[in-house]
Amino acid sequence: MVQRLEKCGINAEGRPVVFCVMDGVGVFKEGPGNAFWLAKPENILKFIEEAKQNKLYREIYAHGEYVGLTDGDMGNSEVGHNALGSGNIYTQGARLVIESMREGTFWNTQQWKDMVVDTIKAGKTVHLFGLLSSGNVHSHIDQQIMIIQKVVECGGKRIRFHPLLDGRDVAPDSGLEFIAQLEEALAKARDAGCDACIASGGGRMHLVMDRYNAEWSMVERGFNQIVHGVVDPADIKDGYKGYYTTAKEAIEEGRRLFPTLLDQYAPGFVIVDAEGKPVGKLEEGDVVINTNFRGDRALEISNTFDQGAEFDKFDRAAHGPFPAVKYAGMLQYDSDLGIPKTYLVPPPSISDVMSEYTCELGIKSFAIAETHKYGHVTFFWNGNRLGYINKALEKYVEIPSEPSDMIEANPAMKAKEVTDELVAAIEAGEFDYYRVNYANGDMVGHTGSVPAAVEAVKTVDESLGRLWEAVKAKGGILVVTADHGNCEEVLDGKGKPKTSHTTNPVPFWIMDAKYDGKYTVNQDIDGGLANCAATTMNLLGYEKPEGYMQSLIDY
Ligand SMILES: O=C(O)[C@@H](CO)OP(=O)(O)O
Numbered sequence: 001m002v003q004r005l006e007k008c009g010i011n012a013e014g015r016p017v018v019f020c021v022m023d024g025v026g027v028f029k030e031g032p033g034n035a036f037w038l039a040k041p042e043n044i045l046k047f048i049e050e051a052k053q054n055k056l057y058r059e060i061y062a063h064g065e066y067v068g069l070t071d072g073d074m075g076n077s078e079v080g081h082n083a084l085g086s087g088n089i090y091t092q093g094a095r096l097v098i099e100s101m102r103e104g105t106f107w108n109t110q111q112w113k114d115m116v117v118d119t120i121k122a123g124k125t126v127h128l129f130g131l132l133s134s135g136n137v138h139s140h141i142d143q144q145i146m147i148i149q150k151v152v153e154c155g156g157k158r159i160r161f162h163p164l165l166d167g168r169d170v171a172p173d174s175g176l177e178f179i180a181q182l183e184e185a186l187a188k189a190r191d192a193g194c195d196a197c198i199a200s201g202g203g204r205m206h207l208v209m210d211r212y213n214a215e216w217s218m219v220e221r222g223f224n225q226i227v228h229g230v231v232d233p234a235d236i237k238d239g240y241k242g243y244y245t246t247a248k249e250a251i252e253e254g255r256r257l258f259p260t261l262l263d264q265y266a267p268g269f270v271i272v273d274a275e276g277k278p279v280g281k282l283e284e285g286d287v288v289i290n291t292n293f294r295g296d297r298a299l300e301i302s303n304t305f306d307q308g309a310e311f312d313k314f315d316r317a318a319h320g321p322f323p324a325v326k327y328a329g330m331l332q333y334d335s336d337l338g339i340p341k342t343y344l345v346p347p348p349s350i351s352d353v354m355s356e357y358t359c360e361l362g363i364k365s366f367a368i369a370e371t372h373k374y375g376h377v378t379f380f381w382n383g384n385r386l387g388y389i390n391k392a393l394e395k396y397v398e399i400p401s402e403p404s405d406m407i408e409a410n411p412a413m414k415a416k417e418v419t420d421e422l423v424a425a426i427e428a429g430e431f432d433y434y435r436v437n438y439a440n441g442d443m444v445g446h447t448g449s450v451p452a453a454v455e456a457v458k459t460v461d462e463s464l465g466r467l468w469e470a471v472k473a474k475g476g477i478l479v480v481t482a483d484h485g486n487c488e489e490v491l492d493g494k495g496k497p498k499t500s501h502t503t504n505p506v507p508f509w510i511m512d513a514k515y516d517g518k519y520t521v522n523q524d525i526d527g528g529l530a531n532c533a534a535t536t537m538n539l540l541g542y543e544k545p546e547g548y549m550q551s552l553i554d555y
């Protein structure tokens with residue numbers, strides 16, 4: 001139970017406070033790939049100018065050690081929203097896993113023994129699946145290769161790997177480089193007497209890694225490949241066969257036949273032997289390890305493997321019986337609900353999140369985003385916990401998104417609908433504190449399309465204009481920032497599409513309809529996303545919670 005906070009003197013009237021995350025909008029110099037400057041967002045530029053005059057603007061950091069990653073790592077939504085919602089920096093999965101592997105704890109746990117060592121002893125197969133890249137947002141190839149090596153060291157005789165192509169946290173067409181690295185590690189395993197190979201694969205935005213219940217068909221496609229060795233018949237078209245003898249051949253053929261599809265959307269494939277039989281179907285007693293450490297896109301597939309008869313998303317036995325296998329996650333993705341049941345590294349335990357304070361104080365809060373970011377302002381915000389902290393005091397609203405492959409054609413996404421709903425809630429005045437995430441800068445930034453990203457920024461700009469009118473009419477306070485960069489760099493140094501996040505700082509500013517000069521933004525502290533929670537508590541009228549990082553305002 002968190003402590004009750006004292007009043008701090010700011011906003012004694014209890015005017016509404018709105019916290020807005022422009023997902024993926026960082027600060028970077030003007031240039032041909034900077035969608036922010038190309039869009040010339042009229043409202044935002046005016047707001048920033050005013051905030052600067054009031055000493056209510058600064059940049060803050062959203063990458064590396066500022067969000068619990070390793071210095072130099074780009075930021076991402078999970079770690080960013082964790083920091084925003086918890087007021088602290090927690091060492092995150094990316095680091096917890098590699099540190100545990102390097103110091104050796106990883107290989108000495110009961111879970112490693114139960115999942116891997118015992119499977120090997122029983123003469124069964126170790127299956128690994130996950131995002132194959134060095135992005136370090138959901139996974140890291142170094143960790144995957146270390147697991148392969150260790151399985152071999154432990155006497156493993158059979159490994160099957162089911163890689164998902166990335167192209168979203170790394171260069172959009174870098175998939176084959178990582179496949180080559182994986183093939184090298186598997187060849188070494190074979191040299192050491194272990195029958196190891198790739199068994200199935202495809203793009204991460206096409207298979208397995210759905211989030212927030214947006215497109216369960218992605219999970220179904222991935223599951224059927226991994227478990228049953230069956231490719232979705234809808235993927236088999238225009239000459240693409242779906243069944244190949246090597247991953248390289250499958251990926252190259254996919255690229256040749258569908259030249260506009262980026263790696264992240266690559267069609268599914270299953271590797272077959274000379275007789276056309278899948279090389280890596282799951283068998284009873286095998287273990288399957290999800291090598292991703294990040295939760296949002298790992299929850300659905302984990303439930304698919306873990307749940308019993310209550311599972312109702314699709315028929316797991318449509319292509320043959322679902323064998324009794326063991327399943328483990330690299331991390332536990334939701335420790336409140338215990339998903340998955342078995343995991344190799346304990347997750348960061350994020351405690352005393354800001355929502356617990358607001359609920360303790362009786363502050364009524366409202367959170368909204370479209371599906372792609374819905375869990376960001378709820379699950380990630382509350383320290384990776386699904387559901388409400390106190391339903392009587394909170395309302396979480398999800399505006400249904402379109403599938404992610406429609407984003408480039410419709411960069412406005414559901415921003416208007418999100419704003420409509422948010423503005424209506426502000427006008428109705430039932431809540432004290434509102435938070436919103438606009439997905440556009442990030443989701444459109446991930447397409448690597450400059451014109452689409454420019455439209456995305458314009459959409460966010462328009463939405464912020466409407467939002468401020470509503471906040472102003474209520475005499476409220478609007479705080480705007482971003483969780484990491486993306487759309488401010490949609491081209492790389494060579495002018496090629498860049499689909500990943502960035503390490504750039506993000507803007508931070510406050511607009512107060514009744515600003516009286518009694519507080520200003522501190523320019524001197526080494527500020528990052530984790531400083532925002534104390535700041536928001538101050539603006540809601542309360543002192544900084546004990547143990548939270550410093551507030552960004554002086555008063
Ligand atoms: O789409 C995602 O899963 C990540 C990129 O891998 O983006 P974000 O952190 O913004 O959610």
Ligand SMILES: [Mn+2]
Nearest residue numbers: 023024077483
């Ligand atoms: Mn984000």
Ligand SMILES: [Mn+2]
Nearest residue numbers: 024442443446
């Ligand atoms: Mn993103």
